[in-house]
Amino acid sequence: MPNIEDYEAMTKIxxxxxxxxxxxxxxxxxxxxxxxxxxxxxSGVEPLISVLDVKGPMRDDxxxxxxxxxxxxxxxxxxxxxxxxxxxxxx
Amino acid sequence: xxxxxxxxxxxxxxxxxLEDSIMQKGKQVTAGSRILDNFTSPFNATVVxxxxxxxxxxxxxxxxxxxxxxxxxxxxxxxxxxxxxAVSEGISAYALCNDLFGRYRGEAPxxxxxxxxxxxxxxxxxxxxxxxxxxxxxxxxxxDLSQGFKLLSHLAGKDPKDGAMFPDSSYNYGTTxxxxxxxxxxxxxxxxxxxxxxxxxxFIKEFSSTDINLEYFDLYNQVMYILSSxxxxxxxxxxxxxKFGYRASGYTNIDDLYIKTRSxxxxxxxxxxxxxxxxxxxxDQYGPYYEKAMKIRxxxxxxxxxxxxKVIVLPCRISDDPYENLALYSLAPLAGLPxxxxxxxxxxxxLVAGVKKENLLLSTWEVSMA
Numbered sequence: 005m006p007n008i009e010d011y012e013a014m015t016k017i018x019x020x021x022x023x024x025x026x027x028x029x030x031x032x033x034x035x036x037x038x039x040x041x042x043x044x045x046x047s048g049v050e051p052l053i054s055v056l057d058v059k060g061p062m063r064d065d066x067x068x069x070x071x072x073x074x075x076x077x078x079x080x081x082x083x084x085x086x087x088x089x090x091x092x093x094x095x
Numbered sequence: 096x097x098x099x100x101x102x103x104x105x106x107x108x109x110x111x112x113l114e115d116s117i118m119q120k121g122k123q124v125t126a127g128s129r130i131l132d133n134f135t136s137p138f139n140a141t142v143v144x145x146x147x148x149x150x151x152x153x154x155x156x157x158x159x160x161x162x163x164x165x166x167x168x169x170x171x172x173x174x175x176x177x178x179x180x181a182v183s184e185g186i187s188a189y190a191l192c193n194d195l196f197g198r199y200r201g202e203a204p205x206x207x208x209x210x211x212x213x214x215x216x217x218x219x220x221x222x223x224x225x226x227x228x229x230x231x232x233x234x235x236x237x238x239d240l241s242q243g244f245k246l247l248s249h250l251a252g253k254d255p256k257d258g259a260m261f262p263d264s265s266y267n268y269g270t271t272x273x274x275x276x277x278x279x280x281x282x283x284x285x286x287x288x289x290x291x292x293x294x295x296x297x298f299i300k301e302f303s304s305t306d307i308n309l310e311y312f313d314l315y316n317q318v319m320y321i322l323s324s325x326x327x328x329x330x331x332x333x334x335x336x337x338k339f340g341y342r343a344s345g346y347t348n349i350d351d352l353y354i355k356t357r358s359x360x361x362x363x364x365x366x367x368x369x370x371x372x373x374x375x376x377x378x379d380q381y382g383p384y385y386e387k388a389m390k391i392r393x394x395x396x397x398x399x400x401x402x403x404x405k406v407i408v409l410p411c412r413i414s415d416d417p418y419e420n421l422a423l424y425s426l427a428p429l430a431g432l433p434x435x436x437x438x439x440x441x442x443x444x445x446l447v448a449g450v451k452k453e454n455l456l457l458s459t460w461e462v463s464m465a
Contacts, residue, residue: 015369016353027367030167034371037317041387044314051389052396054229055431056216056259075137081342088337091349
């Protein structure tokens, strides 16, 4: 069983004790169900990443106006001088 | 709980409700999550623009489970989701939503509604809050499939803003003269309750049919969960409290800001999915889980050939366990196929056809309703 705290750290989520108990139970159930995959031989099979056989479209590299800086920043929890504001990241 | 987050108080045959995962310019859009608290959409989803261009009216924004995630708990709450109620109660003629895990496809028949899950890559996802990007697909709740497909004709067609689409600029859905042969996976149908089994047997009498074996069916829900949680976990990483949405207060540094924001902003299902996805994508588990599931996804897609049969018939429920039921709703998203679900003699039936074979689904439904 993987260490759940490691994955909490990885996903920047801190579970309460109650949540950890519930998540842990579901993880056990899910991982147990995943064992069924072992019986299937996939040698020589390529992973299917997209169901579409269509080649990714290309477009001209043009500068186009989409959303203004003001509109984007209007959703920011905190902003300062036209930038997203974050706590100090470098000491 | 009400069914509308915002009710625009319009009614009529041309009204469409939007699940709260579909962006609408100037409106608060939260996908049912606190993490998107106070988020105002700066643009319209392509489907919203196409609705408005087609003369449809938006009736409101409906409540939803957080991000439309799979709820693993055996929920005693049988209240239908907002989008379903909006249509079943006659408040809106249609509703648009993203049904990845089968909630709407399962609920629609029980509430005298139908659901259309179009072929992946035919309806633009631009402006849909992403869940599992390789499977996300906006679908339609409606009272009548022939009307629902008329609406779909307005929505479907290539959008340069969505990079994963077929090149067809438009689709004109209708019935077809193509011969319909139903494929009936007996081993799956046998898992349904007696009433549903009888309804399916009655349903197939109207058509020529053949027994089929849905290879890998026992792995559908595992593959679906593994791939979707990996993609969802990745998509949830954007919610960090910096650029938009909820930001916790009282943080001490940047890391603390991320952790408090995500721990307070996400509900339990989002936390479980993010953690499962991170585990599945981690160095040790990537090969046995993620890569293997992607390979089995190919086997699943290639196993449904639509050669001796053209339409697969499935029940809408085989268990009280949501995880087991997920298998019923995995084929369409995993293989990018269209499906419809509806009530037949009081029981839920689901039909799945080949890529861009929506017309076969509509024809099958029309024959059964005649």
